[in-house]
Amino acid sequence: MGNVILHKSISLDGYVTGPDVSMEHPLGRGGEALHAWMFGSPAPVDREVTAWTTASAGAVVCGRRTFELGLPHWEDTPYPAPTFVLTSTERPPLPARSASFTFVTDVVAAVKQAVAAAGDRDVVVMGAETGQAVLRAGLLDQVQLNLVPLVLGGGTRLFDGVSAALEQEFSISSPAVTHVRYRVTYPR
């Protein structure tokens, strides 16, 4: 069984988007810079991090917001893997090019279905709100932060009003960004 992991590019002040998120600016003002390390001519380390994440993603759990904001950009599932979208109302599955979107109304059920679909691979959790819900439900195994040298001054916080203990698993860096993987050790 793989891990349930939250991957996030985060600013030094803890934001995963800039201020004023909208359909036109799904990452808020200045927030695109959080993902710049992945595009253009990424450093070999950064290219490998992206390649691992894609290869290890056996299923995805995301929120409705990530789905609605992301879909027009991706024109597919975010990773080539079954994607479980947390929604408040039931709706039929939506097939996409690589895999299907399945809509689930309960976070525990969504993670459970994703774990079953992922087999030996990881369940990648997307979105700050969904990440916090999975963390609160005690179902998050790992967090991987891509620490980007930016102070955004506002936006969506990755962690907001939650607390957790973690252990560092590894840390690697390119000239542009530092990637740190943590294991979540809930105060049980």
Next chain:
Amino acid sequence: MGNVILHKSISLDGYVTGPDVSMEHPLGRGGEALHAWMFGSPAPVDREVTAWTTASAGAVVCGRRTFELGLPHWEDTPYPAPTFVLTSTERPPLPARSASFTFVTDVVAAVKQAVAAAGDRDVVVMGAETGQAVLRAGLLDQVQLNLVPLVLGGGTRLFDGVSAALEQEFSISSPAVTHVRYRVTYPR
């Protein structure tokens, strides 16, 4: 000439103290854990980071709060170097065991005096509020974050309502903590 550098141990949610800072708990609830990597039996990398910082500190700039909360614990200047304390009212210098505290009412003057006192060495800026004031004044050269695997859920934010662009200079890690040094590149 050295650099004006802000060193900070920071949680994954961007806090440099836990909630409820007081004289008894200068690092707030749970905030001591931010500095645990320095004490006990630190890893060689962590021991070196502490040794560098101490060796490179030619002068210190801190706020009145850091001075008042810290002094009873340190019983000396925080580093063995002239320490410039930002205050609202003038007061005479206070000699300590290793060096003197000098009280300055203006952030630009405090940094200028500290740079002169530091010679070839660095000016270490202490405290979140003072760090932000120095950043806003355009006088901060570097930030070094010691990224601690904790989500505190509340406390004092290192950056609050400021924005900045930075470049990563290096990143090293022990099993406990990741140290990342940044150069501040203000949007000029």
